Amino acid sequence: xxxxDIYLDYQATTPLDPRVLERMMPYLTTKFGNxxxxxxxxxWEAAAGVDVARPQVxxxxxxxxxxxxxxxxxxxxxxxxxxxxxxxxxxxxxxIITAQTEHTCVLESCRALERSGFQVTYLPVxxxxxxxxxxxxxxxxxxxxxxxxMAVNNEIxxxxxxxxxxxxxxxxxxxxxxxxAQAVGKIPLDVTAMNIDLISISGxxxxxxxxxxxxxxxxxxxxxxxxxxxxxxxxxxxRSGTLxxxxxxxxxxxxxxxxxxxxxxxxxxxxxxxxxxxKLQSALPDIQxxxxxxxxxxxxxNITFDHVKADQLVKELRGIAVSAGSACSTEKVEPSHVxxxxxxxxxxxxxxxxxxxxxxxTEPEIDQAxxxxxLTVQKIRNLM
Numbered sequence: 001x002x003x004x005d006i007y008l009d010y011q012a013t014t015p016l017d018p019r020v021l022e023r024m025m026p027y028l029t030t031k032f033g034n035x036x037x038x039x040x041x042x043x044w045e046a047a048a049g050v051d052v053a054r055p056q057v058x059x060x061x062x063x064x065x066x067x068x069x070x071x072x073x074x075x076x077x078x079x080x081x082x083x084x085x086x087x088x089x090x091x092x093x094x095x096i097i098t099a100q101t102e103h104t105c106v107l108e109s110c111r112a113l114e115r116s117g118f119q120v121t122y123l124p125v126x127x128x129x130x131x132x133x134x135x136x137x138x139x140x141x142x143x144x145x146x147x148x149x150m151a152v153n154n155e156i157x158x159x160x161x162x163x164x165x166x167x168x169x170x171x172x173x174x175x176x177x178x179x180x181a182q183a184v185g186k187i188p189l190d191v192t193a194m195n196i197d198l199i200s201i202s203g204x205x206x207x208x209x210x211x212x213x214x215x216x217x218x219x220x221x222x223x224x225x226x227x228x229x230x231x232x233x234x235x236x237x238x239r240s241g242t243l244x245x246x247x248x249x250x251x252x253x254x255x256x257x258x259x260x261x262x263x264x265x266x267x268x269x270x271x272x273x274x275x276x277x278x279k280l281q282s283a284l285p286d287i288q289x290x291x292x293x294x295x296x297x298x299x300x301x302n303i304t305f306d307h308v309k310a311d312q313l314v315k316e317l318r319g320i321a322v323s324a325g326s327a328c329s330t331e332k333v334e335p336s337h338v339x340x341x342x343x344x345x346x347x348x349x350x351x352x353x354x355x356x357x358x359x360x361x362t363e364p365e366i367d368q369a370x371x372x373x374x375l376t377v378q379k380i381r382n383l384m
Contacts, residue, residue: 005319006365010356011154011182011300012323016250017207017359023253024209027246035245036234049245053252057214060255061180061199062190069215069235070243070251074181075105077200077215078148080238081177082109084225085146085198086118093145097121099131100341101158102150103179107337110148119143127343128292129158133168140172145223147176151183155338155354156291157300159187166195175223181205181213185258186266186297197221203247207359208254212247215239265359270298272357272366277301279370284377290339290352299357304344308380310353316376320369323354 007015027049035050037043055065071077086096098110100122110120121139123131131149140147147169151162162178169176177198183189184199185206191199199216203209217225217238231240258265280287280303290302305313310324335349344352357366 006369007321008355008357008361008365008369009321009323010358010361011157011205011354012356013204013210014207014358015360016204016209017254017257019257020208020250020253024246024250027244027249031245033245035243036232046245049249050243053248056252057201057255058216060185060189060259061201061216062192063199063216064219066236067216067219069217069238070248071213071215071239072211073204073213074103074179074200074202075213076239077202077213078103078105078177078179079109080215080225080228081198081200081217082106082146082148083113083228084238085175085177085223086113088223088226089145090116090118093143095119095121095141095143095145097123097136097139097144097147097149099123099125099149099160101125101129101153101155101338102148103154103181106148106150106179118145123149125158125341128295129153129156129290129338129342130160130292130295131165133161133164136165137168137172140168140174144172144174147174148179149176150179150181151189152180152187152297152300153291153338154182155300155336156302156342157182157297158291159183159295159297162189162196163194169197170195173222175221182297182300185255185262186299188262191216191218198225201251203251203254206254206258209247209250212244212251214251261359266298268359269357269361272361272363273298273301275363276355276357276366276370279367280373283374288348290342290344301355301357302339302352303355304348304352305377306348306351307384308351308377310351312380313353313373313376316380317372320372323356324352 031045033042033046035047058065058068175197179200181202184201197218201214203212288304314324339349
């Protein structure tokens, strides 16, 4: 199966940056040793790659390398953070606070805790996708073990005020976790300045390889998460299992490039997003951009096209890869929980697609995509 001509689904995954692949290749070929084998040069060589990668990840978020735990991705990191912190304080504290618009793995982790006896507060959002900070503050009790609020939403690109949330949690002596899979490497994050205790990171969202992520755990956090499974005690006892040096090196390299190119990437992506939005709104003035147009990551455009079924539009846009929903929930028939929380009707949700723009997207691709989307929407509407 040939690749789509134009890739505009950067929230689902990003292409592997060729510079990252170049750094990974030695660890996929000659430097194949087990990084936990300490008795010979093959293990030492592999471990050296991991040792280089860890501070590279840490630097991107202003952390110390000792605070970085490698995982298989953000889903594992979210589970480790939420369940690990919750179980570490149970039963003295049995209350979790999160938002209705969180990633599915965060919501499912919270539901699993509910089945285990925890109480969970699911904060609503306004029609822009933002939580109410006063409502968060009022929801914290002496039983609250954790607040988990994502930094950038995967479906609509909303950027929450993470620094303000962190300050509220720190003042209340409550552990604060943020799922930053869609934020790390795209917007500046500083764990100290933002009072963040745990951050979940995904490699394949920042032009790194799939199958690797990380969990930042603040060394000064008064609560240490419990390990979710047992084994050899790797990753400071929090995540047992043999690390892949190639994947760790890939994540570290992607973090270095993200820090190096963040300003350039942001300007490039913002320019292309405005170009696409202007072209679509000029030809289709009735479209609706979902979520705030100011407090959002520019590379995420969630758009409602009235009187057009999103699944039909996606199928008709042959050669252009966009999404009718989150890559983690597109097999489900339920309407998007994120758009539902914003107050959209089922009809509007069924007419919404997500367009993702990234580092490798070009102006000619945006122009071609705009033409194709406009013509396809007009064609579908004319057939009604």
